[in-house]
Amino acid sequence: MNQKQNTRLFAYLTVILVVLLSICAVAALALGVTNLVTKDPTPQETTQATDDTPTLTPPTDVTLKEGEDAGMAYIDKMIFFGESTTAHLSSRGGLSNGVGQVWKDASGTKRLSSRLLSETIVYPPTGESITLEEAVRLEKPEYMVLSFGLNGITDFIKDKASYVNNYNKLIRAIREASPDTKIILQSVYPVTAACEGWNESGATVSQYTRTLNEWLPEIAAMNPNVRYVDTASVLTDEDGCLDERYDYNGDGVHLTADAYVKIISYLRTHPWQE
Amino acid sequence: MKKLTSLLLAALMLLSLVACGGTTYKTDVEASAIADAAVVNLTEGTIFKTAEEDILSDYFATPDYVDSSIVRISSDGSSNLDEFGVFRVTAGKQKDMVSLLEGYLSNSYEKNLEWYNSYIPEETPKLRDAEVEVFGNYVVYAIMSADSRALLFSSIEDTLTAK
Numbered sequence A: 001m002n003q004k005q006n007t008r009l010f011a012y013l014t015v016i017l018v019v020l021l022s023i024c025a026v027a028a029l030a031l032g033v034t035n036l037v038t039k040d041p042t043p044q045e046t047t048q049a050t051d052d053t054p055t056l057t058p059p060t061d062v063t064l065k066e067g068e069d070a071g072m073a074y075i076d077k078m079i080f081f082g083e084s085t086t087a088h089l090s091s092r093g094g095l096s097n098g099v100g101q102v103w104k105d106a107s108g109t110k111r112l113s114s115r116l117l118s119e120t121i122v123y124p125p126t127g128e129s130i131t132l133e134e135a136v137r138l139e140k141p142e143y144m145v146l147s148f149g150l151n152g153i154t155d156f157i158k159d160k161a162s163y164v165n166n167y168n169k170l171i172r173a174i175r176e177a178s179p180d181t182k183i184i185l186q187s188v189y190p191v192t193a194a195c196e197g198w199n200e201s202g203a204t205v206s207q208y209t210r211t212l213n214e215w216l217p218e219i220a221a222m223n224p225n226v227r228y229v230d231t232a233s234v235l236t237d238e239d240g241c242l243d244e245r246y247d248y249n250g251d252g253v254h255l256t257a258d259a260y261v262k263i264i265s266y267l268r269t270h271p272w273q274e
Numbered sequence B: 001m002k003k004l005t006s007l008l009l010a011a012l013m014l015l016s017l018v019a020c021g022g023t024t025y026k027t028d029v030e031a032s033a034i035a036d037a038a039v040v041n042l043t044e045g046t047i048f049k050t051a052e053e054d055i056l057s058d059y060f061a062t063p064d065y066v067d068s069s070i071v072r073i074s075s076d077g078s079s080n081l082d083e084f085g086v087f088r089v090t091a092g093k094q095k096d097m098v099s100l101l102e103g104y105l106s107n108s109y110e111k112n113l114e115w116y117n118s119y120i121p122e123e124t125p126k127l128r129d130a131e132v133e134v135f136g137n138y139v140v141y142a143i144m145s146a147d148s149r150a151l152l153f154s155s156i157e158d159t160l161t162a163k
Helices: A003-039 A071-075 A132-139 A160-177 A202-222 A257-269 B002-020 B031-041 B094-119 B121-128 B146-161
Strands: A078-082 A120-123 A128-131 A143-147 A182-186 A226-229 B048-050 B066-074 B083-089 B131-135 B138-143
Touching: A071 A257, A120 A132, A128 A132, A132 A160, A143 A160, A160 A182, A160 A202, A182 A202, A202 A226, B031 B048, B031 B066, B031 B083, B031 B146, B083 B094, B094 B121, B094 B131, B094 B138, B131 B146, B138 B146
Parallel strands: A078 A143, A143 A182, A182 A226
Antiparallel strands: A120 A128, B048 B066, B066 B083, B083 B138, B131 B138
16 A cells, blocks of 8 residues: 555545544434433423313212211221321220221321322231221221311312312222222311411311312212211301311311310211111 | 455444444333332332322323333332332333423422421422433433432433343
8 A cells, every 4th residue: 555545545534533423423412412301300381180070969968967876886887097187086086996996107197199099007907007908908997987188278279170089099999998898078177267387377278178078078979888977067166267175286277185076976976877 | 455444444433333322221121120120229228119000190191102100109108208100101202201200290399398398398308309310211200319319210220221
């Protein structure tokens, strides 16, 4: 190979190298842009789940009416599951077996959401953390009393579908795990007028609880073997807020032992009706 | 001489392509297998369980372009927010999935901040700093500490690039 051929070969190789490096640069740039896009922290619009909000008219017969006192034997057959005001039944509720009848987790509260069925409770007979469905399958309670709505109420009030659909999922899960279990939906308790637990006044939040309590009979009516019981009515003052006598620690939400006496008494005197 | 030149050129081209080619990820691994492998490497003592299929339904409906997915959450979900999800999507749909998941993370943070702060404030930074990463056709989000996120992503990278 002479000098001229060497120079030509070197020129060819240089051109090829430049072309390949350019390709690499373009590819690297493209990958970098992709990574930047994936790291973009700007909140995006999400697509809401497409479940329709059911619009059934609630029949009046799903609401449990006053009847003969069914006694503690009736209450003893119940398992309670809900928010902190339900969890406190285990210690302040006057149940025969407070620890065994109230299902909760270490936090002592639950929130109705699409996560609820994936979360766990501490199953009282074994102390194991298992899902609600697993616990219901093991226990097969005669009655399950559910109470949800205050946790997340400012979201629910704007999104009825979320409340209704998640409640329906919870009910279906219980039914699938134990088809004969009778399910009682408790009304959402109000908060005191002075309550500052939300960015809105206690009176407004209590108004929201009344709205949710209008939805609960609709939910009960959509499902077989489900009833609604308006236990909140025994805790409410003339303004529709939680009577301050039942405010346990001044936060306007949590309930005294006297309040639980009233609730249990209301459940006993408004027993399950077929 | 021509033969030698051709060989040289071919070798050079091959070398260049190898040097600038991006990571090649597998596409045939089920999301659950990726999650299983990743969980083994997370060392903070969190026990992860498989969530209900519709756990994210408050935020979005799983799109048709997702053909394999899984969400794992801490078994102690009420006091430990650790959570991650793996979604295998049709090629070209990665950005759409990233948008959905980033929307989920930001909306969940906004929606739950007050609630979580009231009883597990030490956990909220996990949700605030949650991240979404793309590994080929797989889009992964992680709500966990920075160290655990790094471990999770590195483990998934290893799973999807292992020979």
